Amino acid sequence: MSLFRGLTFLTTVNDLRSLPQEGLEVAFAGRSNAGKSSAINTLADHTRLAFVSKTPGRTQHINYFDFGNERRLVDLPGYGYAEVPASVRAHWEKLLGQYLVSRANLIGLVLIMDSRRPLTELDRRMLDWFRTTGKPVHCLLTKSDKLSRQEQTKILRAVEKEFEDDSLITVQLFSSLKKQGMEITEQIVGGWFSAAEYESTGGE
Template sequence: MTLFRGLQFLTTVNDLSALPHEGLEVAFAGRSNAGKSSAINTLANHTRLAFVSKTPGRTQHINYFDFGKERRLVDLPGYGYAEVPANVRAHWEKLLSFYLVNRDNLIGLVLIMDARRPLTERDRRMLDWFLPTGKPVHCLLTKSDKLSKQEQIKTLRTVEAEFEGDPRVTVQLFSSLKKQGVERTEEVVGAWFDAMKAATPQDGNETGDVESTDGA
């Protein structure tokens, strides 16, 4: 598959009222410095499509990328940042939670977690916001090349055990350096879009959008 290979930057927003009205979206979220931008670049086979900041928490906007057929990849602001002002952190968390819970266009979440430190408190908070929507989550355990094979297997099994019995959540190892896990990610996310297409009448139903009454 080459689902992400035609990915192109579309727009960036910092207010929920400015989100695009059309299209179906898959959001990528993760703790700052967990490798989210690197993962997006690897999936797209593009070295600088998503900005890789050396300062965790630098990316403060919601960035939209388009890969055709009204399909969008949404790069959400990193969380877990320690070096940003409290009011900025509060703004981001409000924006993220409202987007994840209320965005009708959103069909699934790809949660990026450093394989060496998965399921942090803020990772769990993201899941607490999103899982009640009933939409699927795919966990990418990034930087897996930094673990031994034995450690990789142990980490994968530990995270999978957290969601045992929940068919909405899938987990895999991923390495941007080794290009590990690209095909599996394409298969999972591609299936989400295929399922939505199959469930949508041929005459089409408009997807909803989120409006912010206070500028988020």
Template structure:
């Protein structure tokens, strides 16, 4: 079974104090209309695992999904949608900033960006928060099916050029509609988890004294 196919919903939280203490996790973040929920659903081959709202910015909580083996996917609140009240935006930014900088369980960030409008001001802000941690970032340029082949090549090269010489950040094209890029995403996230695999006998919280 592929990495994402067994993904199951675990918990929803709206306060960092409520985050699970155990396990390691990969976070998915992106603008509210960048196709983040659709990407998660496509990777999991599940049409309604992550809720896709017709009103971008509706999801205001941190949603946890479980891969099994103390591995988690964290669906962070979408950001950057103009019609969200200022108080809600402020709450999201504080929540996201603290989570990205302080969360020790977090091993990597998948940054979702619309391939037609990548690297917006708020995307750069996310990277500014996260890059100092030294943890890897994988950028998914979603909705690639809406570009011509020439536009795809140019967009991918342009974004890759922004991070040239930075091994912390990788970039790929992705399309939920065409299911393009699923295997590549699985390989990247799988490597992150493999690099943080718990020692034999500790996967389920066991210790040498048990």
């Protein structure tokens, strides 16, 4: 069975004090409506595992999913939707920033970006927050099916060039509709878990 295929919902929390104490975590983050929930559902081969809302900014909590063996996927609130009340946006940003920088259980970040509009100001802020941890980032350029082959190549090369001097950041194209790019994502995330578990046992 693939890593994501056995994914199940675990719990929902709205503050850092309620986060599970045990386990290793990979977080999925992205701008509202970038295709984060669709990507999780596609990877898990489950149409309703992560709630896909037609209203950007609907997911307002940290949702935990379980791979088994104390491996967790953490679905973070989407960021950057203007119509969300300012007080709610401020809460999300504080929660996201603290979680990304201080969470010891977190071993890597999957950053979801719409391939038609990658590396927005808020995406860059998210990367700046997380880079201070020295942990890896894998960027999924979603909705790639909406681009021509030529456009896909151009966008991928442009984003890769942006991070060519940062070995901790990797990039790929992804399409939930066409189910393209799933194997690469699974290989990257699975590698993170394996490396973290190997390190935690002292290389045994």
